[in-house]
Amino acid sequence: MVDIRPLTAGRWDDFAALCRQMGPNRSCWCMWWREDGVKHKGTARQRAESLVQRSACPIGLLAYEGDEPVGWVAVSPREDYPRLQAGTETGPVDDLPGVWAVPCFFVVEDRRGQGVAKELLAAAVRLAEDHGAQAVEGVPVDPATTRRHTASGTYTGTTPMFLAAGFREVARRSPRGRVVMRRTTRREPKP
Numbered sequence: 001m002v003d004i005r006p007l008t009a010g011r012w013d014d015f016a017a018l019c020r021q022m023g024p025n026r027s028c029w030c031m032w033w034r035e036d037g038v039k040h041k042g043t044a045r046q047r048a049e050s051l052v053q054r055s056a057c058p059i060g061l062l063a064y065e066g067d068e069p070v071g072w073v074a075v076s077p078r079e080d081y082p083r084l085q086a087g088t089e090t091g092p093v094d095d096l097p098g099v100w101a102v103p104c105f106f107v108v109e110d111r112r113g114q115g116v117a118k119e120l121l122a123a124a125v126r127l128a129e130d131h132g133a134q135a136v137e138g139v140p141v142d143p144a145t146t147r148r149h150t151a152s153g154t155y156t157g158t159t160p161m162f163l164a165a166g167f168r169e170v171a172r173r174s175p176r177g178r179v180v181m182r183r184t185t186r187r188e189p190k191p
Helices: 009-019 044-054 082-086 116-130 159-164
Strands: 003-006 060-065 068-077 099-107 135-138 168-171 180-184
Touching (some): 003 116, 009 044, 009 060, 060 116, 068 116, 159 180
Parallel strands (some): 099 135
Antiparallel strands (some): 003 060, 068 099, 135 180, 168 180
8 A cells, every 4th residue: 555645846856756767758747738739938847847836736646655656646627638638539528517637647667566556546536526526537548459558658547447446438539549538526516
């Protein structure tokens, strides 16, 4: 079991340590889904750090084993992710308000396959519920139909993990692409 904590400015160095371990995705700093394709000032790292410092709500959660960060999940309102919104495979399926998204996971190599991502997903759903989300969505890959079943290709999670967490499939726009999955929350949205 791991300890899940929100990414705050005080935990920035822990997040940065994880990002340096992300292999081919290490230059992303979990900003790819948040960008709109327009050239922005500064590096992805600088933009991510600025976002963490100015956000009232955590933009994600860190998993710790003792004091060592071993995993990460991004979670925010869906509209905070322009690329997710505009994607042909990942765009909204309806106009339900208050939808949050969980578009990105990372677990250090020696902790993969031990349930860390599952714990992060459960905590992400709780965070979204605590902030009034009506639903939480993910865009995982289906290992049965895709070739993206590698560590870098499954950074959005897998359909079995989301199904086990109570999500259901709401859109599959490409036979080998990402699957939009949703879980309705139990909380009422904040006014």
